[in-house]
Amino acid sequence: MVSMVTANTSGPRPYGGVDAADRQASRRARLLAAGLDMLGAEPAEIAEVTVRGICREAGLTARYFYESFADKDELVSAVFDAVIADLAAKTRSVVNSAPADQQTHAGISNIVRTIAGDTRIGRLLFGAHLSNAVVVRKRAESSALLAMLSGQHAGAVLRLPANDRIKAAGHFVVGGVAQTISAWLTGEVQFTPERLIEHLTALLDRLGNPNLYRD
Template sequence: MANAPTTSARPYGGVDAADRLAARRARLLEAGLDLLGADRADAAELTVRGVCRQAGVAARYFYESFADKDEFVAAVFDWVIADLAATTQAAVAAAPPAEQTRALITDILRTIGGDPRVGRLLFSAHLTNAVIVRKRVESSALFAMLSGRHVENALRMPENDRIKAAAHFVVGGVAQTIGAWLTGEVRLDADQLVDQLASLLDELADPGLYRD
C-alpha cells in the first residue's frame, strides 16, 4: 500500500511500533473525515500538509500508511462506509422481517445525525472530488447488489434484471433523498423521513414487480 515505515520497530514509551503506526493512521483518518466532511468542504484543496496539521502528526508519517493523497481519500471513504455497513447490517439482522427496511433507514439517519461529517462525505452534492465520486459509485453498486439479494431472499425469487433495476433505484433514490434532506431541500424531521422512505420502499415488496 504505502512506503515501508521509517520508525523503529522497538517499543517506545511502552507502545510497540505497530501500535504507534496504527494510532497515527487512525488520527490521520479522523483528520481526513474532519476535512472532507466539513461544511462546504473542497476536497480539491486537501493537502498532505493540511491533513497532517489537522491530525497533529509530522508530514513524514503520512507516507507510512498512504502512498499519496488519492489513496488517503479513498481510505477515509472506505473506513466510513465500512463502519456504516457494519451498523446497518446489525440493525437489520436484529429486526423482524417486516421492520428491516425501517431499521435500515433509521440506522443510517441515526449515524449521520450523530456525525454530520459522515452524511456530507457520503451524500453531499457539493463534494465533487474525483476520488469521492468514484468511491460513491463503487459503494452504490455494492449496496445495490446487497439490496437485490435481500429482495431475492425475502420474496424467495431467483435473481433477475427486474430485481437488479429495483435495487439500483432504491440505492440511488435513498442517497439522493438523504442528500436533499441534509441540505434542507427536504424539510422533514428524521422520524418523518424514516416514515416516508420506509413507506416508499415497502411498496417495492410486491412480488408482481419482479415477474416477467
C-alpha cells in the same frame, strides 16, 4: 556481547509504554480522522485535500503521513472505505436482527441516525457539494451500504429468481435513497430524522409487492 546483539536485533523499543506498531496505528487513525474532518466539512468550509492540510489537521509531519499512505488519494480512498464498511456492517447487523417485516425500517433508521449523529459521514457518502474525484469514483463503485435494501434483498425475501425487474429495483433504491438523503442534508427536504426514516421506509415497503418483479 551476546546481550548487546540480542538487544540490537529485537526491533524498535517501546516508547512511553507503547510499541512501534501501536504508535503507527495511532498516527494512521489520526490521519484518517483528519481526512474525514476535511472531506465531511460544511460546504462553505470544504477545502482541497492536500498532504500538507491533512498533516496540519492531524498534528503530524509529512514523514508520518508517508509511513501509512502513498499519496493523498490513497488516504481519501481509505477514509471512504473505512466509513462505509463500518456503516454497512452496523446496518447489516441491525437488519439481520430485526423481524422480516421490520428490516427495512431498521436499516434505514440506522443509516439516518448515524448521519444525524455525525454529519461528516453523511456529507462524505451523500453530500452534493463534495466533488473530490476519488470520492466520486468510490461512490459510483460502492453499493454495499444499501445492498440489504436493494433488489437483491427483495429477491431473497420474496424468494424470487433474479431478473431485470429486481435489478432495476435495486438501482432505484440505491439511487433514490442516496439522492433523498443528499437533499435532506442540504435542507431541500426539511424532515426531522424520524420523519425521514418513516417516509423512506414507507416508500421502500411499497417495493415489497412480488408482482413488481414477475415478468
